[in-house]
Each structure stands twice: as structure tokens, then as C-alpha cells.
Amino acid sequence: MLLLAIESSCDETAAAVVRDGRHALSNVIASQVDVHARYGGVVPEIASRKHLEAISVVVEEALERASVTLAEIEGLVVTRGPGLVGALLVGLSFAKAVAMARNLPLVGVHHIEGHILAPQLEQAVPFPYLALAVSGGHTHLYRVDGVGRYRILGRTLDDAAGEAFDKVAKLLGLGYPGGAVIDRLAAEGNPKAIDFPRPMLHKHQLDFSFSGIKTAVLNHVRAQSELPAGQDLRDLAASFQAAVVEVLVKKTLRAAEEQNLERIVVAGGVACNSGLRQAMGAACAAKGKTVVFPSPLLCADNAAMLAVAGDSYLSAGERDGFALNALASWPL
Numbered sequence: 001m002l003l004l005a006i007e008s009s010c011d012e013t014a015a016a017v018v019r020d021g022r023h024a025l026s027n028v029i030a031s032q033v034d035v036h037a038r039y040g041g042v043v044p045e046i047a048s049r050k051h052l053e054a055i056s057v058v059v060e061e062a063l064e065r066a067s068v069t070l071a072e073i074e075g076l077v078v079t080r081g082p083g084l085v086g087a088l089l090v091g092l093s094f095a096k097a098v099a100m101a102r103n104l105p106l107v108g109v110h111h112i113e114g115h116i117l118a119p120q121l122e123q124a125v126p127f128p129y130l131a132l133a134v135s136g137g138h139t140h141l142y143r144v145d146g147v148g149r150y151r152i153l154g155r156t157l158d159d160a161a162g163e164a165f166d167k168v169a170k171l172l173g174l175g176y177p178g179g180a181v182i183d184r185l186a187a188e189g190n191p192k193a194i195d196f197p198r199p200m201l202h203k204h205q206l207d208f209s210f211s212g213i214k215t216a217v218l219n220h221v222r223a224q225s226e227l228p229a230g231q232d233l234r235d236l237a238a239s240f241q242a243a244v245v246e247v248l249v250k251k252t253l254r255a256a257e258e259q260n261l262e263r264i265v266v267a268g269g270v271a272c273n274s275g276l277r278q279a280m281g282a283a284c285a286a287k288g289k290t291v292v293f294p295s296p297l298l299c300a301d302n303a304a305m306l307a308v309a310g311d312s313y314l315s316a317g318e319r320d321g322f323a324l325n326a327l328a329s330w331p332l
Ligand code: KG4
Pocket: 010, 134, 135, 136, 137, 138, 161, 162, 163, 165, 166, 177, 178, 179, 180, 181, 183, 268, 269, 270, 271, 272, 273, 274, 299, 300, 301
């Protein structure tokens, strides 16, 4: 099927045209990050308004880049949740309007389902596999047995890993969102300079906790007379990142071993982190596991990732009605 996919769960307005749930003909993302950066985080009402301004332009651009017309589209897939309700409603309403006007089938999918299936757009990753979904809102481990067949194995009990990156960046005065900035600083720092805690590493369960690392960074900064700069800042960034990465890598490998899974997918915005890519790659190589990271465009929020599940559901005859509503929280 030739699908139009729409994503608007947070601060990216995104649309994509995807053939057969595997080939992204376009994947357009309009980020609002500059607007929210001024407030140090996403402001829900502003996000909704910006989606409303951007969505028709983004959809038109997605069609144009794919060289297809709306008349050729055979179905709609849209993020139903979880996310900011006002933001989700913009994408949902737009998708419903197109589906109604063109008499097309529509299906709503889970945002994290999009993330953990995203690598299928670049290579066929055989099921089953272990997926680590690691973003600003999520740090979840799933066993993925197929489209629609997910079992949660572990999750964060407090902050998501990306949220910890963003909060640490904010307290260091590095702006929002801060994950990529910390990543760049960490590359030139000493990861052993400061021994930050590795929460729950030795607990025999697969849940995570990141707020303790963030608090340890805060306490470290408060104990100094001024905010770290220069090499001190790079060392702090590297030490913080090393703590987060070590927990993510060890728990992911533990889950893969317990579940006897050979393949690991790491997805979501934090999957862009170079320290995580390198450490996960090395740990998987040592244990004889294969790790797949989607390319950065498919790690961050985008619409093409929704079409892997969307195509499978629509092809199986599943449809959502026009009463389809947004879900702020929605377990997968
Ligand atoms: O998946 P995503 O685009 O949006 C959510 O669904 O949350 O992820 C955004 C998150 C932010 O917390 C951002 O700081 C983090 O991903 N991030 C990174 C990097 N690039 C983005 N964190 C660490 N290192 C990076 N290179």
C-alpha cells in the first residue's frame, strides 16, 4: 500500500509517504525546537498551535518529495499516543479529514511502536528481537515478536534517559534540548573523572532509574563555587554520559541474554548518542549479538516509522473509525 503517515505527538510536525511499510519515499520533519528552547522545554499549547500552522505545509512537502499526488495515497496512519493531547489532536484531525475526503482507510498507532519498528525501513531485521526505546519520554525494553506483538521487560521508574540528558544540560546552562550538546562535550572529556552512581545496576530486574544520576550531577555542581567550564565541563559531561550509557548497555544485554535474543534494536532520540552507539556496539560484539541502530533521521521523531505497523494493520483489514481519539498515556 502507498501510505501517508502523520506524527505530531510532541514538538515535531512530521509527514511521510511510505510504500508497503518498508520504503520511505519521503520523510519530512518540521521541528519546533527553536521556539520551545526559549522556555527551556516543550510548552504544550505552543506545540499545538505550531502543529496547526505547519501540518498542511509538511504534508504537501512529503507528497511533493515523494512525487505522488493525494489521489495516489491508499491509506492514512497517524500517531494516536502517547504524547501531548493537544499536539496529537492536530495530526489526528488532519489524518481524519484526509481519510474522510478521499474515502481512505485510517489507522492510529502507538508512538513507541513506531520507534521500535523504525529500522525495518532500512533493513529487514528478522523477528524476534530485543528493542530498547530510549528518548525524551521513554526508556523501555521490549521483546518484539512481530508487528503488534510486544512484551515489556523493563522501563524507567522515574526520568527517561533523554530527560536526564536534558535536565543535566539545563542545570549546566547548555540550553534545551541538551542531549546532543552533552554528547559533543563528552567526546572530549574523561569519562572516569567523576564517579557518578549507576542506579539499579545490580538489582536483578530490568527497570531503570535516572533521576539519581541527575541529582548526583546537581550535588556535584552545587559543591563547586561556579558552573564548570572548559575541560571540567567536558569531563563532567563524559562522566555523566558514561553512567547513563553503562546502565543502558548492561540492562539491555542482560535482557537479551535472559530472553535468548540474538538481535538488539536501539531506537528513539537518545539512540543518536555516540557514546551509546559505541559502547552498545562493543558489548554486543563481545557477546556475539547483532545490534541495529536506525540512522539519526529515523531515531528522532518522524512519521515514516509509523508506516511499518500501519501498513501491516491496514493490509490485514484493520481500520479505526472517525471517533478515534488521542491518548496522552497508553501502555504498549
Ligand atoms: O525520540 P525523540 O526525538 O523525542 C521523544 O519522543 O522524546 O527524542 C528526543 C530526546 C531528547 O531528550 C534529546 O536530548 C535526546 O533525545 N537526544 C540525545 C541525543 N540526540 C537527541 N541524547 C543523547 N545524545 C544525543 N546525541
